[in-house]
């Protein structure tokens with residue numbers, strides 16, 4: 419009978435991934451976020467949040483002894499305000515890279531190859547061919563050269579695009595520009611892809627002034643957080659600019675919001691992450707984090723608190 423720290427996890431099948439050492443001496447409780455959290459959670463030391471359910475954060479205020487909270491999302495903007503400053507927070511960095519990058523590529527290709535138009539034509543049984551755009555040779559400004567940004571860059575390069583990555587700080591060896599260069603880079607960008615977290619520095623990053631720096635016909639893609647774009651300013655520029663957005667501000671987008679009907683805007687409802695790759699990758703991350711926790715080792719993916 420394990421007597422070590424108590425942990426609350428969302429999966430009941432971790433033994434299959436962890437092998438014979440499971441449960442590493444830990445006392446494991448399971449809550450997948452669908453019913454009520456178990457009673458008496460006072461001594462839970464590590465909580466892995468359930469993913470993709472409305473009640474994901476519900477056990478948090480019943481865990482006075484929690485020392486570590488592990489999210490399976492990449493973004494921690496909703497979580498950080500809910501946990502005390504001394505609690506270690508780790509995220510799901512890496513779990514969503516392939517899925518989110520694939521979705522970014524799908525949005526870009528859909529916009530470049532005008533797929534929404536062909537779907538409308540097919541609905542109308544209309545055969546109306548014309549010359550469409552391409553991704554090859556396009557200059558793509560990739561704002562957010564992190565885990566997902568790297569996965570997007572690899573896919574764009576396979577499509578023969580010219581990728582110009584931007585991060586908080588320059589990394590000259592990797593050709594990554596600092597965000598301070600953004601105003602200088604925007605006028606040459608035919609496509610700009612945003613994949614930055616929601617922070618005080620990224621809110622309104624693409625505001626009216628910066629959108630105006632983009633050339634006519636440029637495509638704005640956002641798979642990070644909606645807050646990075648001034649939505650009203652984008653609506654005002656629709657027609658001159660195009661956009662393909664998986665994340666918007668606000669979410670969910672109200673039915674009467676002008677973004678829905680603005681010209682040249684393709685919207686998906688925050689579905690880039692997750693996908694079929696998620697369940698096995700998430701279980702492997704949780705097992706590795708619990709193994710480290712039980713061994714007293716530092717966890718991976720720990721967030722630097724602001």
Ligand SMILES: NC(=O)c1ccc[n+]([C@@H]2O[C@H](COP(=O)([O-])OP(=O)(O)OC[C@H]3O[C@@H](n4cnc5c(N)ncnc54)[C@H](O)[C@@H]3O)[C@@H](O)[C@H]2O)c1
Pocket residue numbers: 492493494511512514518561562563564565566567584585586587597613614615616617619620641642643664665688689690691692
């Ligand atoms: N649409 C979705 O379903 C979905 C899925 C997964 C992640 N996301 C979002 O994508 C974000 C990025 O995920 P990640 O795993 O690549 O994170 P990451 O931490 O690996 O990379 C973030 C990148 O953003 C850059 N950055 C941060 N602040 C910046 C600023 N002010 N200016 C310029 N660059 C800045 C960092 O330098 C880094 O390169 C997440 O925080 C999440 O909000 C969305």
Ligand SMILES: O=C(O)[C@H](O)COP(=O)(O)O
Pocket residue numbers: 470490491492493494514688689690691692
């Ligand atoms: O659940 C989500 O929001 C996405 O699938 C992935 O998480 P993130 O957007 O918080 O990174």
